[in-house]
Amino acid sequence: MKKNAMIDRYRWWEVVLMYMGIALFLFFILAPFIEGFLVSLKPLGLLFSTPYKFFPENGSFKAYITMWESVPGFGRYIFNSFYISTIITMVVLALVVPASYAFARIKFKGAGSLLGGFLAVNMFSGAVLLIPLFRLMRSYGLLNTYWSMIVPGVAFLIPTAIWLLSTYMKRIPRELDEAAYVDGAGHFYILRRVILPLAMPGIIVVAITTFIGAYAQQFIFALTFNSKTEFMPLPIGLFAYFGRQEVIWNELMAASFVGIAPAMILIFALQRYLVAGLTAGAVKQ
Amino acid sequence: MGQLALSGVKKRFEKLEVIHGIDLDIKDGEFVVFVGPSGCGKSTLLRMICGLEEITEGDCTIDGTRVNDLPPVKRGIAMVFQSYALYPHMSVFENIAFPLRVEKRPEAEIKEKVGRAAAVLQLENRLHQKPGNLSGGQRQRVAIGRAIVREPSIFLFDEPLSNLDAALRAEMRIELTALHQKLKATMIYVTHDQVEAMTMADRIVVLDGGSISQVGAPLELYHKPANLFVAGFIGNPKMNFIPGTCTAVSPEGATVELVTGASVTVPVTAAGMLQGQPVTLGIRPEHLTQGAGDVSVEITPTVVEHLGVNTVTYADLEGVGNVSALLSGSADVAPGQPARLSFSAADCHLFDAEGQALERRVDSAMPIPAAASAG
Amino acid sequence: MGQLALSGVKKRFEKLEVIHGIDLDIKDGEFVVFVGPSGCGKSTLLRMICGLEEITEGDCTIDGTRVNDLPPVKRGIAMVFQSYALYPHMSVFENIAFPLRVEKRPEAEIKEKVGRAAAVLQLENRLHQKPGNLSGGQRQRVAIGRAIVREPSIFLFDEPLSNLDAALRAEMRIELTALHQKLKATMIYVTHDQVEAMTMADRIVVLDGGSISQVGAPLELYHKPANLFVAGFIGNPKMNFIPGTCTAVSPEGATVELVTGASVTVPVTAAGMLQGQPVTLGIRPEHLTQGAGDVSVEITPTVVEHLGVNTVTYADLEGVGNVSALLSGSADVAPGQPARLSFSAADCHLFDAEGQALERRVDSAMPIPAAASAG
Amino acid sequence: EEITMIVCGDTMDPIHDKYIAEWEAQNEGWTVAPEVVGWGQCQDKVTTLAVAGTPVGLAYVGSRTLKEFAEFGLIEPIPMTDEEKASYYPNVVGTVTYQGQQWGVPVAFSTKALYWNKDLFAEAGLDPETPPATWDDVIAAAKAVTENTDAAGFGLVAKTFDNTMHQFLHWVYTNNGQVIDDEGNIVLDSPEVLAALEAYKTLVPYSEEGPTAYEQNEVRAIFLDGGVSMIHASIGAVSRLQDTDINWGVANLPLGPEAKGPGTLLITDSLAVFSGTGVEEQAISLAKFLTAPAAQEEYDLNAGLTPLRPSPTIDALVEEKPYWAPYIEGIEYGGPEPLFTDYRAFQNIMIEMVQSVVTGDAEPAEALAKADAELKELE
């Protein structure tokens, strides 16, 4: 153990207490995954058996192999999720970066209520708006394309993204754009050459959160607006493990783990930026 | 080229008026310093001249053209910010080149101009570094470099040295003065550091609560402050003020009876109606001596600072408040040990009940006594 | 009560050693100032004394007890941070009361002690405000108040005044000095402002790159800097350095031939082996005059600052570099107009090739000439 | 031209694929575009499409929704000839009939029977080879098992889930009860139904802990694990039981005091033809083609569903696999899912009624009266 400065030095019981706290906390977070993992290891026939055994007796990773056979398109679903999320993230960024700049760096009448209006979008759950949305998608001719999932996905991810990014951008010193303005730079030039590069950590955070929101949580739109199997994203793909009456639980869980692995790897690689970007941004009201 | 005039300039934020009508003429090539306490509106005024703040009322003209509605770049103005406002993601070269890139100048010209500016500012070896790796003084120079390359006719500086330490500040002060001499451009400089104001300015504008309190050459402000505010603001340690009553007015000056009991005739031009009025006598710490003088007071120093060449004493005087004195290095004073100080009538300033100075009969080009600018 | 000793104290961050073995004894009730350029390790040293940083090697003892592994409270130390570190969500009262609350003192005692501290610091009327609403000076005083209530035997200050403007800084300096006299506690004070160091310190510790360069009373450092570094660091404007070669050593001193061609015998104690060695002659700007002297040089000022009582000129001298002179207020110099300056051998400092000073034959209690602390 | 078709489930059944191809071959210029939608979302999707004005040509729907669709004019009637009607088991046609019209073609059929665990019966001191034939038998057996073994007696289903009502209807239909009579009146509050509710209540202490947390598949899982000794389940349980070492039997659903003969709940899924697609005729033709006796039988056998029509093949099947017998026998006195316009509300009321009795929040009589009143308000 590295020798910490005295202020960071813990007494042994503090260390024990804190590790216990962390263990408890992580157990809460991970217990369902443990359960899910155990389910994925058990043969379907032995899934439902008492007494409860923490470690399965005939555990095997067979489900991780058979899952690819039961739902042959699963790889495709993961790809679709990635594809859709990537496009959603790009579209969201394209819309949100300029808007956040306007909110964060330009004073204009009605900015507050407009931002509130954007946030109000989150007050409606997509489920309630499904039917009007469906009509809308149809009249735009977007049904049964990737766009049928991208277009509504973007709309519901915009508000949080604007909120996150504009709080981040508010923290860039005012003098930087003033200096550029005095030097004759136009608004667009300032945005592009000064603010954008500086807001990069914030943009990364927004990109990550948007991507994950789009990757894992876009279920209902995909379900309603798209009926082409080849366009289905991961969450729908997982539902393919629901048979006519029965659920192939072990494969479903295996597939869930396989499906979230790419996003986990992404988070793993970027978690440093995530915490750092949040530190600089969102905390301030 | 760089002549600037403000007439009746006012600024309101929402309802609140913070600049109350400023009239000021600045000659081409002049070095004008705005001083004043925090919040008096120095920055606001500068930002209005620059074009960063709307002018609520009144006119700002540059070389005879009204510029109220022109953006900064069209006013021929460059500004150096207190925080430097360097772009942290760009190299020093790109920072300096920024205004030129905005104007889409050819690459060769940019190289040449930035190179020239860097040479002037001794930044040649730093051009490829990021501002984050520079020292305070170097950053300051980069900020100036960015202003220089545009070749503006007017430079604005908003407390450009306040983030530097004392030694660096002194050094940069000299560099700026040299730069002014080299470029011969008009410079308007905001500070609340008196030493900067006194050493750099051709003229100082003292602002107080959004209005001009006095405009004049540094020594003029020192010797002939127009009012209590300027008198107290210029000079360090601060001028001592002793309340009193005018007992007589004669051609020699005004005779004042001080709260300490002493009486003195101050050589100022005073009207007869001053007689019987309460007045305030001002005497600078550097004019208090341990020798003989027209008036003397007895003090008990609470703090004594030995600066080597000078000794500064601070004391509480009943009915007057804090009194400080700047004595010679060898002065025999110690905390808690009573001492007698005196001053001569000729060094006194006199202010009427409204705080306006009565004109002194001195030459305002007279030098300032020792260590007036200490600290 | 407040006696502190460092012996062989070193600090390494990971691999990097930033403090190279400090030995220092501080007497009870002494006011010691650490000065040195940015990054020399002042803060690190202070934080090790406080307990905020581990001491990598060596011992820190307070009143004879080794305290390396004790937390700050147990060391009887209070610290005032450069940023003040006030708790923004607590009132001034609660901020000052914080250390007492930590110790769970009875409410009545807290009230009384905070009241007393507030009285000393003139904060009585601010007790219910939040720090956010206070001026810089007031915040500073709150931070000191928080240190006072604990009645520590040692106070540590890390550049406590560097966030204040010049006037306030001067004021707070006096308050701190008064406080020291009142509390009679040991105070260790970090700054890079020379004026602060010179006016407040009983002893100054000059740090350079993690080592002590010299320890001594303020005037001792001024008159007898131990090496080039201290000589250049103490005094403002900075001492001028002129390279030369020692041509002879005699009981009168060392004779030096300067690059300017002149030759001078400096009254220092020198060993014979110095002869033929390159040396550096140091002469403070305040010792250059327009009158006659042992040595004279011709300069062409590039910048001339009129401070009223003094005039400061800056010039480039071939083979020497920048040379500055602090002349009288009435000096007849102008930029670009050559002038002849001279100095006397007695005012010179001499440094050997390693930069170590040769002992001067002067009394280190001698006062410093005019305006040495200007700026 | 194209006929869109929504099929619920996870994959296209190969038999259907085969017959669709055949139909396409017979109908030059027509193609069928089937879309498979997971069972959970299938109904909502079909409805959303219809409401949004882009109905599918042909969809696989629960027959219970036919009334709703028909009432709002979303689907086409698909009249059956008497001959067609006669080819089905009794009561089957009733599941797709509303106001004298047929609104869909039955495509899948499910009935329920009683499974019991012979080992547990033996352990509890019961005769393992005699399945309970009446409710009283069930209750007595459940009690015995609960008291004498580690397992619970009966697998009671009361989760907030559609088959809670289904399972309750087993009891209603094995006691000659009804929810709606032939005239369309609500007749829930009857002695027959009350008896069913009371039986439920009696069984609670002899059931698995917390019936309100379990739906039928979960209860079946407990049964497969040997945790309960009796359940009502569909034929699908057989294959699972064969994977275990449980000694099991399957019998007709036990009968209540008022029963006239073996009964069960008859659930069918149908192919419904939506209006306004312009391909209604072809869709009807396709629906009939896919459910023609031979095709349907092939499909039923392959999918392990209760057959829709009697035939020699089926008789042979029962001969060969006797566990099929209860599933066929119950059809005669079986009843349909009652048709309500607001089926979901009806279902909620029924579930609420069952849950309130199971949890002891309400007495059977009052719960029944309340539900009856609510149903009457609903219509």
Added chain:
Amino acid sequence: MPGHKSAVLFAWILLIPALLYVAAIVAYPLVDTFHLSFTDASLRKTTNWVGWKNYQKIFDTEFAEIIGRTFVWTFLSVSLKMIIGTGGAVLLNAALPGRAVFRILTMPPWIVPMAIGIFMWGWMYNGQFGMISGLLQRFGLSDGPVAFLAYGSTAFWATIITDVWIGVPMVTMYMLAAIQSVPVDLHEAAWTDGASRFYRLRRITLPMIFPAAITMSMISLISTFNSFDIIWILTQGGPSGSTTTMIIDTYSTAIGSKKFGEGAARAVVICLFLSAFAILYFQAVTKLSRRMTT
């Protein structure tokens, strides 16, 4: 930059794409919903204007009870999220070996598709085969299986716990960020004065992160209020309606029973409730945090 007209114009130019987008995709359906709420829209081909009838109907039913339950549910869930999330953040901020890994390990509930996470919880809650009941029996804390979703009170809490689980990672990350932005020197000063770790947590960290906690709780409030999948998948609002919240009720009405008009009216009521609540909350909280921070 000054409030020059060109700047304001530019602001609008920048906003317009996002604005139009949201207006087109969300605002239009919203207006549609609002319109629907005054009709008897259903599967029927025709819809009639019914005025306020749908709204009257809402308050005829047990809606008041549902509102009450929704608020209790939301309040409990948000409070728990904030408490657990902040606690987790405090722990993850400690300078302990392994904390980088621990931080990553808090993310999965956020990344996994919500439905899957809920299924896993469903498994956990299962009385016969689930982990919780299993462990309880194993450790002798319960002598028989406990079906957590079987009873009103346990199901109510079970849905809350699952909702908390899904919301905690976000809260933890935000609060961690907030904790890290508390200036180090405040801790150093307090420590120098002898304040223990816990004392510093109580008197410095927690008050200092209060404003961030407020913002976070506001955001989490909105999503919690609208939390649908969790309850729907776990209990469908049962047993006996004990987990039926406003959004569940709305969904059952609009999608389940296909009473689009009535469903729309409920959606509008939810939105009104939320907006009113959000405004009140924000006002109260800005006042509070202004008092806290200045």
